Amino acid sequence: MIPPENPVPAAADRAPVTSGTDHDAGHVTHLDALTDAVRRYRDAEGAMRGRSRESMHLGRTDMTALRLLLRAGRSGRPLSAAALARELAISTAATTVLVDRLEKSGHAERRRSATDGRGVEIWPTASSDEEVRSTMGALHERMKEITNALSPEETAVIHRFLGDLGVAVSALDFPFPAAGG
Numbered sequence: 778m779i780p781p782e783n784p785v786p787a788a789a790d791r792a793p794v795t796s797g798t799d800h801d802a803g804h805v806t807h808l809d810a811l812t813d814a815v816r817r818y819r820d821a822e823g824a825m826r827g828r829s830r831e832s833m834h835l836g837r838t839d840m841t842a843l844r845l846l847l848r849a850g851r852s853g854r855p856l857s858a859a860a861l862a863r864e865l866a867i868s869t870a871a872t873t874v875l876v877d878r879l880e881k882s883g884h885a886e887r888r889r890s891a892t893d894g895r896g897v898e899i900w901p902t903a904s905s906d907e908e909v910r911s912t913m914g915a916l917h918e919r920m921k922e923i924t925n926a927l928s929p930e931e932t933a934v935i936h937r938f939l940g941d942l943g944v945a946v947s948a949l950d951f952p953f954p955a956a957g958g
Contacts, residue, residue: 826840829913833908833909838865838875842861843905844909846861846901856899857899858872858876861876883902884904884905885900886900886902888900
């Protein structure tokens with residue numbers, strides 16, 4: 778894992794890259810090195826998200842719900858409990874318990890809908906928005922520093938790669954069919 782003080786590994790810490798494809802000779806191919814770099818990033822980001830959840834005293838689903846609530850709140854379209862349940866793919870009963878926890882911890886609040894007096898909307902609190910911004914602000918600044926060091930051509934290649942990788946991963950369906958069939 779990359780230590781927080783050094784978001785990018787030094788060249789000596791990076792996997793060697795060769796243009797060869799000879800796995801038997803112990804050479805690391807460019808594909809292997811890139812795949813390893815993606816894994817290292819994914820692991821580092823997962824660990825950072827875990828530290829963020831711990832600092833806010835939230836579980837994984839609670840933090841995901843809070844991110845959804847913050848995004849919806851910023852767009853001016855807050856979520857109902859039913860919409861939150863759909864987004865999280867959990868039952869409405871589990872959503873009620875989750876929203877109760879977020880309310881108790883001061884991260885969310887229920888409000889009557891301004892457009893439908895019978896409806897209830899789930900809003901993130903201002904303090905939650907500030908807490909998430911302060912937690913994620915350092916990450917976003919580091920990402921900007923790294924991105925600003927890239928040429929427009931490098932940025933375009935990485936953008937395409939990450940977009941294509943996201944589509945490929947999203948399209949996976951489990952379980953995989955048996956090989957050869």
